[in-house]
Amino acid sequence: MxxxxxxxxxxxxxxxxxxxxxxxxxxxxxxxxxxxxxxMQRGTAAAVAALPDSEAxxxxxxxxxxxxLIRSVGGASGPLYGTFFLRFAAAIxxxxxxxxxxxxxxxxxxxxxxxxKAEPGDKTMVDVLSPVADVLDKQAAGGASPEEALDxxxxxxxxxxxATTAMLARKGRASYLAERSVGHQDPGATSATLLVxxxxxxxx
Ligand code: ADP
Ligand code: MG
Numbered sequence: 001m002x003x004x005x006x007x008x009x010x011x012x013x014x015x016x017x018x019x020x021x022x023x024x025x026x027x028x029x030x031x032x033x034x035x036x037x038x039x040m041q042r043g044t045a046a047a048v049a050a051l052p053d054s055e056a057x058x059x060x061x062x063x064x065x066x067x068x069l070i071r072s073v074g075g076a077s078g079p080l081y082g083t084f085f086l087r088f089a090a091a092i093x094x095x096x097x098x099x100x101x102x103x104x105x106x107x108x109x110x111x112x113x114x115x116x117k118a119e120p121g122d123k124t125m126v127d128v129l130s131p132v133a134d135v136l137d138k139q140a141a142g143g144a145s146p147e148e149a150l151d152x153x154x155x156x157x158x159x160x161x162x163a164t165t166a167m168l169a170r171k172g173r174a175s176y177l178a179e180r181s182v183g184h185q186d187p188g189a190t191s192a193t194l195l196v197x198x199x200x201x202x203x204x
Pocket of ligand 2: 028032033034035036075173
């Protein structure tokens with residue numbers, strides 16, 4: 001049985017984005033163009049509507065989700081989340097345990113890095129995805145249960161998200177503000193934390 005139920009993950013992500021849409025948009029209003037909440041709400045709702053049936057493999061669910069996110073989120077974050085799920089899809093295939101999940105998450109991060117060219121410390125979603133990929137690798141290698149691994153991943157995501165407040169943005173719209181971006185939490189790091197919390201909630 002899969003460590004993380006992919007369909008439940010996508011549904012849970014959409015529900016969390018929906019609940020936090022105003023917060024995501026307010027964060028983006030401070031250092032961007034105030035559309036991150038609506039972008040993500042539109043895209044994740046479309047991903048839920050397009051979910052394949054329960055017979056689909058984790059790779060098929062993830063690939064379908066990627067296509068819809070690329071098509072319907074828009075902004076900088078749409079292609080980045082789309083790339084995350086596309087690379088995740090290729091790496092997970094029919095894999096099911098926490099080692100497969102950790103490997104696929106790393107592949108997703110690598111896709112975001114290749115596409116967006118951000119590095120850790122640039123005040124983006126990478127500041128969440130990168131420490132989470134590291135902690136998942138470590139937990140999986142140490143024989144952690146899926147629950148232990150995802151608990152540690154949520155902790156890493158939240159501290160990565162919180163750390164973006166003090167950072168100066170070097171990628172995306174927020175980088176236009178330079179020093180004035182300091183003191184604001186990054187919207188994409190915030191939505192990426194919701195992605196990790198949703199994975200924790202989608203454990204079987
Ligand atoms: P836009 O900036 O086009 O309006 P969104 O508001 O939907 O797009 O998303 C903004 C978020 O995208 C940022 O908070 C940041 O986390 C993320 N982001 C922007 N550019 C990059 C990049 N090059 N690499 C990684 N993440 C990025
Ligand atoms: Mg925006």
